[in-house]
Amino acid sequence: MEKPLTKHIRKDQRPLSLKEYEKVGGYESVRKILKGISPKEVQKIVIDSNLRGRGGAGFGTGLKWSFVPLDVLKPKYLIANADEMEPGTFKDRILLECTPHQLIEGMIVAAYAIQADVSFVFLRWAYKTAADTITKAIHEAYEAGYLGKNILQSGYDLEMHLHTGVGRYMCGEETALLNSLEGKRATPRAKPPFPQISGLFGKPTIVNNVETLCCLPHIINNGADWFNELSLTNDSGTKIYGVSGKVKKPGAWELPMGTTLRELIEVHAGGMADGLKFRGALPGGASTDFLVEDHLDVKMDYTHVAAAGSRLGTGTVVILDDKTCPVGFIKNLEHFFAQESCGFCTPCREGIPWVEKILNSIETGEGRLEDLKLLEFHTKYLGPGNTFCAFAPGAMEPLQSGLKYFREDFERHIQEKKCEFKNFKFQVSNSVES
Amino acid sequence: MPSKMLTTEEIKEINHAIELVPYKKAACIEALKVVQQNRRWVSDESLKEVAAFMEMSPEELDSVATFYNLIFRRPVGRHVILLCDSISCWVMGYEKIKNSLNEKLGIEFGETTSDDRFTLLPNPCLGTCDCAPALMIDNDLYRNLTIEQLDEILSKYK
Ligand SMILES: Cc1cc2nc3c(=O)[nH]c(=O)nc-3n(C[C@H](O)[C@H](O)[C@H](O)COP(=O)(O)O)c2cc1C
Numbered sequence: 131m132e133k134p135l136t137k138h139i140r141k142d143q144r145p146l147s148l149k150e151y152e153k154v155g156g157y158e159s160v161r162k163i164l165k166g167i168s169p170k171e172v173q174k175i176v177i178d179s180n181l182r183g184r185g186g187a188g189f190g191t192g193l194k195w196s197f198v199p200l201d202v203l204k205p206k207y208l209i210a211n212a213d214e215m216e217p218g219t220f221k222d223r224i225l226l227e228c229t230p231h232q233l234i235e236g237m238i239v240a241a242y243a244i245q246a247d248v249s250f251v252f253l254r255w256a257y258k259t260a261a262d263t264i265t266k267a268i269h270e271a272y273e274a275g276y277l278g279k280n281i282l283q284s285g286y287d288l289e290m291h292l293h294t295g296v297g298r299y300m301c302g303e304e305t306a307l308l309n310s311l312e313g314k315r316a317t318p319r320a321k322p323p324f325p326q327i328s329g330l331f332g333k334p335t336i337v338n339n340v341e342t343l344c345c346l347p348h349i350i351n352n353g354a355d356w357f358n359e360l361s362l363t364n365d366s367g368t369k370i371y372g373v374s375g376k377v378k379k380p381g382a383w384e385l386p387m388g389t390t391l392r393e394l395i396e397v398h399a400g401g402m403a404d405g406l407k408f409r410g411a412l413p414g415g416a417s418t419d420f421l422v423e424d425h426l427d428v429k430m431d432y433t434h435v436a437a438a439g440s441r442l443g444t445g446t447v448v449i450l451d452d453k454t455c456p457v458g459f460i461k462n463l464e465h466f467f468a469q470e471s472c473g474f475c476t477p478c479r480e481g482i483p484w485v486e487k488i489l490n491s492i493e494t495g496e497g498r499l500e501d502l503k504l505l506e507f508h509t510k511y512l513g514p515g516n517t518f519c520a521f522a523p524g525a526m527e528p529l530q531s532g533l534k535y536f537r538e539d540f541e542r543h544i545q546e547k548k549c550e551f552k553n554f555k556f557q558v559s560n561s562v563e564s
Numbered sequence: 565m566p567s568k569m570l571t572t573e574e575i576k577e578i579n580h581a582i583e584l585v586p587y588k589k590a591a592c593i594e595a596l597k598v599v600q601q602n603r604r605w606v607s608d609e610s611l612k613e614v615a616a617f618m619e620m621s622p623e624e625l626d627s628v629a630t631f632y633n634l635i636f637r638r639p640v641g642r643h644v645i646l647l648c649d650s651i652s653c654w655v656m657g658y659e660k661i662k663n664s665l666n667e668k669l670g671i672e673f674g675e676t677t678s679d680d681r682f683t684l685l686p687n688p689c690l691g692t693c694d695c696a697p698a699l700m701i702d703n704d705l706y707r708n709l710t711i712e713q714l715d716e717i718l719s720k721y722k
């Protein structure tokens with residue numbers, strides 16, 4: 131099984147220096163394209179590879195690039211989205227901390243494909259180790275002539291800077307990220323115009339996820355067919371999957387795209403912790419719909435997870451076990467969304483805190499059966515098309531599927547006027563820790 | 565109190581950030597970061613200083629500053645504890661850690677100990693969900709937390 135993105139990660143996670151990285155084939159893709167593959171040809175290879183964005187939306191990477199006008203004047207921007215703040219998601223952190231040169235190499239390929247001359251890594255504040263490794267790697271790449279003016283005597287120029295954020299989940303949404311980089315509040319922008327035409331400082335811009343960018347050197351080196359064949363399904367490549375929650379061995383693993391949810395949980399995560407049963411899972415972070423036991427054999431790619439009524443999202447799974455309260459679980463998610471709403475549009479700013487309050491009363495035994503209708507109303511009116519950006523619909527995904535799959539738990543809280551999981555929780559945590 | 569002027573060092577760092585962007589204002593978040601790094605938090609006085617330097621009104625700069633939860637517009641202690649309160653940590657026992665910290669430090673979220681040593685804040689997902697529960701103190705990350713470890717961790721920060 132090939133693991134192109136993670137094969138050079140050392141046991142102790144110390145990143146490779148530039149010299150070490152070059153020894154294992156690092157920056158080969160940059161040499162290759164600068165020697166005579168045109169930007170349009172690079173785009174074609176990536177289109178043929180069927181690489182889809184790993185940031186959550188799954189948009190075709192090559193297609194996204196193709197909307198950037200190649201003939202306009204500079205500056206043009208390429209941005210690595212390293213804001214990873216989706217609750218339950220910890221995959222980009224691994225790539226940032228352990229393989230910084232792979233990211234830089236991927237960024238050079240992407241920047242060249244759209245003929246960008248300036249690039250930024252937008253890194254979240256909390257990733258302190260990553261800030262150090264990226265800073266050092268950018269410095270090394272400049273010294274070796276992979277960045278700066280006239281890269282490897284090709285005539286192509288690219289500057290690269292690290293920008294560290296100061297909090298807020300919304301900075302991960304690509305247009306809000308651009309506003310933040312411009313020194314504004316991280317509120318999203320209307321589309322069109324799309325960032326490919328008018329992005330950072332009004333110039334053509336591409337924002338790509340860290341994992342997306344890290345795939346690029348391998349696609350250039352090994353070809354589109356090779357990348358397609360890595361996968362078990364029609365969505366190409368490998369995927370860095372993760373599992374967190376009460377399983378025996380939480381972690382993240384690079385596996386063929388299309389690995390089943392069952393294999394992730396039972397094989398890689400070692401199964402559920404002793405005494406606990408699987409109840410449900412968010413397949414790709416806080417803003418994805420629950421999958422339940424019937425879905426364990428779903429192949430974890432964009433197409434199959436969508437067919438099961440959810441989204442692959444970030445591919446990092448959060449597990450709900452049978453001794454954890456589904457209402458409390460969802461309340462925790464909605465608390466996050468209520469807090470992180472950028473406040474720009476009314477339904478989201480007002481609606482999500484209301485949802486959190488309703489969930490809170492249900493959890494504490496003060497809920498009414500009508501509240502379930504009220505929650506359903508919100509899932510509809512904060513759904514796609516009713517708010518300014520994809521944040522609120524994302525926030526409603528775990529709620530709408532939770533109401534569907536865990537209805538009896540909601541009703542029991544209301545009828546019995548209490549949360550019966552409170553006692554369970556105590557015993558279980560003891561057994562997990564022992 | 566006399567207003568604290570931006571120091572030469574601060575001005576140098578802010579100017580460096582300004583060089584990377586097409587117009588001055590775009591570097592205002594960087595400028596706030598520089599000041600906070602040196603003064604722990606951004607007071608009204610500091611905000612005015614930065615605004616004047618960035619050629620912005622204080623209101624305009626404050627609208628940006630107050631949006632971001634890691635720009636502190638109220639005083640914080642010498643060390644800031646950011647406790648992850650998101651889903652994986654919640655499942656793995658965040659509440660126990662929170663209660664224990666509340667008890668040990670005698671403060672709730674948003675408060676600072678009377679000796680100015682710690683400020684306790686909740687923080688969304690720290691991106692280390694396979695090692696939950698987790699918290700950060702200043703620049704240090706602590707994972708797979710148990711209540712038993714807290715005393716030793718806290719004792720490192722004076
Ligand atoms: C609220 C919100 C938060 C997001 N956060 C992130 C993030 O932290 N990292 C990321 O790569 N994409 C994030 N995205 C998706 C980005 O908007 C964008 O689609 C992505 O960075 C594009 O890269 P890709 O095409 O390589 O996936 C977020 C989207 C929304 C709506």
Ligand code: SF4
Pocket residue numbers: 300317318470471472473474475476478479517518519520521522
């Ligand atoms: S949906 Fe929420 S996050 Fe998106 S613009 Fe509206 S208020 Fe902001």
